[in-house]
Amino acid sequence: QSIIQGLRKYARPQGEGEVEVHLSQAIAQACERLRRRGSPLPSIHSPEIAPLVSCGRSAMVRVIEQILDNALRAGASRVQVSAQVDAGGKEVEIILANDGSTPSEEHIRDAMRPFRSHHGGAGLGLAVAQSLLGDYRGKIHLEVGPDGRGAAVRMILPLWSVNAAQRARDIASSDELTPPGSLAQLGHVLLIIEDDPLVAELLASCAEATGWVARQATSLAEARAALALGRIGGMVVDVRVGKEDGIAFAREHLQAHPAMAPRVMIMSGDIDQPQVHGLLADWDCRSMSKPFHLDQLRLILQEWLKGDA
Known part of the structure; x- marks a missing residue:
């Protein structure tokens, strides 16, 4: 026992x-x-x-x-x-x-x-x-x-x-999460594009606790395949995915789906680099630096859900 x-x-x-x-x-x-x-x-x-x-x-x-x-x-x-x-x-x-x-x-x-x-x-x-x-x-x-x-x-x-x-x-304790809105209830997916498996699993666990269905992609090819399945409600993408350019991928996706911009987050250990600022200036998306705080991430993911409730 x-x-x-x-x-x-x-x-x-x-x-x-x-x-x-x-x-x-x-x-x-x-x-x-x-x-x-x-x-x-x-x-x-x-x-x-x-x-x-x-x-x-x-x-x-x-x-x-x-x-x-x-x-x-x-x-x-x-x-x-x-x-x-x-x-x-x-x-x-x-x-x-x-x-x-x-x-x-x-x-x-x-x-x-x-x-x-x-x-x-x-x-x-x-x-x-x-x-x-x-x-x-x-x-x-x-x-x-x-x-x-x-x-x-x-x-x-x-x-x-x-x-x-x-x-x-x-x-409930003071840091517990409120029940999710209709987006989570419909099983919408948060696409996590991250090549570090430990970071990806941490992000996925946080997303699932907030009410999302987390889908991981360790390469941009996997990310494109996931997007092709549809029902992606949000996206977290690392600046570098292996040797590939996560910012260029995010920009390509936003040009095709501009309405998704408020639910796209760029993550990097150096969030102040010019490429990140350029993307944020062109699109209304979010950024978060590594190491990140789980409480901050939870609040953002909850906000995305409530925005679709």
Whole structure:
């Protein structure tokens, strides 16, 4: 149990408050985290509109990431998501059913017990997930799929309500973030163009905690591919991306999409160089020097979200 508690602290940022969590956004963030790890993604079918649940945003993303990772280990290629409010109107039941192998009774019995793995891995995934959701009065269970084949994970979480909002405000610390606006709820993407993996992961974690879906690019070729997918709501780009010119890339993008300028940020260890000043003079974008302060970055990302609410 002590190991589970330690891993839970690692999996969830300390001090994360209870906020409204949009299911489709959490799924999108979980898929992006899997993609960054190089994992294949299953075909996911989820409702466009689902009830908002009361949970920790990062905790929910990590739980869904673990559920999808388990489904992939079980050979799943498709995940069907459903969500509905219970008859009492206080809880939301979320089911993620997959077409992978059907769990045995022993597997179901061992699912929440640490170090009991039936498909490889450490066997800690659902045990940590259960501990994470328990902080928000949530429950999680593994069962056989709805048609008797495959597996399904059933989660029960409190419905986000006016009372939940008041409770979150009561327990929130002074530096916690407010719930995101409609941009985050639709799962819009913040493109992070940074070739330093540690800095990129730090930026991504900060963005996800603010309500964005973070997508990383370590080269300008990857950045162009990400932009081609659409739905990019904001962009953070380093002045130098390897040997490539991040400023020239930002200028090229802004010339094609001038309305995005207020949600483009240039980062550099030397923010006073002439190329940066030239870009800022021509376009209404932001700049931030390295090393940067996470609190300052959070405020800017929140501002971008609220501007689209």
